[in-house]
Amino acid sequence: MKIQNRIVLIFTILTAGIILSLSIFLYIFTSGSIASSFYHRLEVRAKLVGHAALQKDKSQTSIYYDIKEKHLGDLPYEQHQIIWKNDLKKADSLKKKLPLPQTFYDEIIRKQPARFFKNDTSYVGMNITQSGENIIVLSSAVDLYGLEEMENLKNLLTTGFLISLLFVFTFGKLFSIQIFSPIRRIIRNVKGISAHNLNQRLAVDSNKDEISDLATTFNDMLDRLEITFDIQNNFVSNASHEFRTPLTIISGESQLNLSDSGISETVRESFRTIFHESEKMEHLTNSMLSLAQTGFDGKKEKWEAIRIDELMFSVKETSDKIMPGNGVEINFDELPENEQKLIISGNETLLKAAFSNIVLNSCKYSDNKPVLIKIRADEKFVIVEITDQGIGIPDREMSQIFVPFFRASNTGKYKGYGIGLPLANNIIKLHQGNIVVDSEVGVGTRFIIYLPIEI
Numbered sequence: 001m002k003i004q005n006r007i008v009l010i011f012t013i014l015t016a017g018i019i020l021s022l023s024i025f026l027y028i029f030t031s032g033s034i035a036s037s038f039y040h041r042l043e044v045r046a047k048l049v050g051h052a053a054l055q056k057d058k059s060q061t062s063i064y065y066d067i068k069e070k071h072l073g074d075l076p077y078e079q080h081q082i083i084w085k086n087d088l089k090k091a092d093s094l095k096k097k098l099p100l101p102q103t104f105y106d107e108i109i110r111k112q113p114a115r116f117f118k119n120d121t122s123y124v125g126m127n128i129t130q131s132g133e134n135i136i137v138l139s140s141a142v143d144l145y146g147l148e149e150m151e152n153l154k155n156l157l158t159t160g161f162l163i164s165l166l167f168v169f170t171f172g173k174l175f176s177i178q179i180f181s182p183i184r185r186i187i188r189n190v191k192g193i194s195a196h197n198l199n200q201r202l203a204v205d206s207n208k209d210e211i212s213d214l215a216t217t218f219n220d221m222l223d224r225l226e227i228t229f230d231i232q233n234n235f236v237s238n239a240s241h242e243f244r245t246p247l248t249i250i251s252g253e254s255q256l257n258l259s260d261s262g263i264s265e266t267v268r269e270s271f272r273t274i275f276h277e278s279e280k281m282e283h284l285t286n287s288m289l290s291l292a293q294t295g296f297d298g299k300k301e302k303w304e305a306i307r308i309d310e311l312m313f314s315v316k317e318t319s320d321k322i323m324p325g326n327g328v329e330i331n332f333d334e335l336p337e338n339e340q341k342l343i344i345s346g347n348e349t350l351l352k353a354a355f356s357n358i359v360l361n362s363c364k365y366s367d368n369k370p371v372l373i374k375i376r377a378d379e380k381f382v383i384v385e386i387t388d389q390g391i392g393i394p395d396r397e398m399s400q401i402f403v404p405f406f407r408a409s410n411t412g413k414y415k416g417y418g419i420g421l422p423l424a425n426n427i428i429k430l431h432q433g434n435i436v437v438d439s440e441v442g443v444g445t446r447f448i449i450y451l452p453i454e455i
């Protein structure tokens, strides 16, 4: 889960917990206070009824009832039961009629006021003593007003709880989006920086907070990276340049000696080997130079309109020179009728290096078995398919074949350096294209290269 969502969740759960606890506390407190006030009102009435019952003079009894009527009024469903001390039978039958717990009766016997609540009805029990005579009054009533109050309070608290949850969640979400927007901006900017534009830097906010610290730290790191990349790039470029001249001389000299008819067959064979090996070395140094250049600044190269079918012919020529006896064949069956669809915009030298590397790999890893090159096009791309019947690439290593200097585990008996494919990939990407590889060990490999048509 994203930190942004985690913060919203924690924020909402925490606030929900606090609001819920407060609501429960408020509900219990209010319900206790309403119940206690109702018990009190019921006890006052129970006392009046008890004293009225204990009056010997019946005119006095009616005075008590008058007072109750005028000043207190009746409570909803109000009922009173009087038990005289010596009327134990009535007490027993009452116990059966009113299924109240034993503790309630025990409290009355201990001469304490007893209270109990069951099925919306409040019960009180009291001992009333007057002029040495003692009676027990059991009174009950329903607090309709209190029950309604509590129901309203419950609805109010539930609605309030749900509405505040919605508010907290919405504001939490907006708040976290706002908090994380500078971080998202940094991520976007960092994603846009690659080896091609290492000179770019992140914008640093003027307010001195953690986010601006983070941006400054990234910028410092990019400074160090740029310097290291430049040193490495210059080294590879210089070394490749230095190798080029002696290699051209070796290849030229061996070619000159090959044309001499006076040399023996053994010497000729030896010069042929020197010539082939120096051609390979030249190809390798050119590849390294191109890799260094494309990896850092492809704009150094010249761009022009290129016909892909012509380019593939020249790739085949180079392959024939480097690997004589290869099985490369170009198939034109699916060539688009509209020639415009064969034209792309790019750098010929680089594209030739890229395609040569892929085609030469196919020849090498299939021991010169047939390699089929197909050219076709769709609406946006010209597509070149290079299929071989070679050793294939193990599935689990497929993701690494574009990593510089990586070589698959089944390439033991083949010579190589692991820079051809990364170079090809860099070049195709530089041309806004894409390479798709599909391979099966022991069956073969197919490279599908997509390059945008120039229209």
Ligand code: ADP
Pocket: 357, 361, 362, 363, 365, 388, 390, 391, 392, 393, 401, 406, 407, 408, 409, 411, 415, 416, 417, 418, 419, 420, 421, 422, 445
């Ligand atoms: P290398 O010099 O080793 O050929 P590359 O960079 O050209 O280096 O290729 C990287 C790796 O990709 C190779 O070592 C090989 O394992 C694999 N690979 C590339 N092309 C093929 C192919 N046509 N068939 C099988 N494996 C291939």
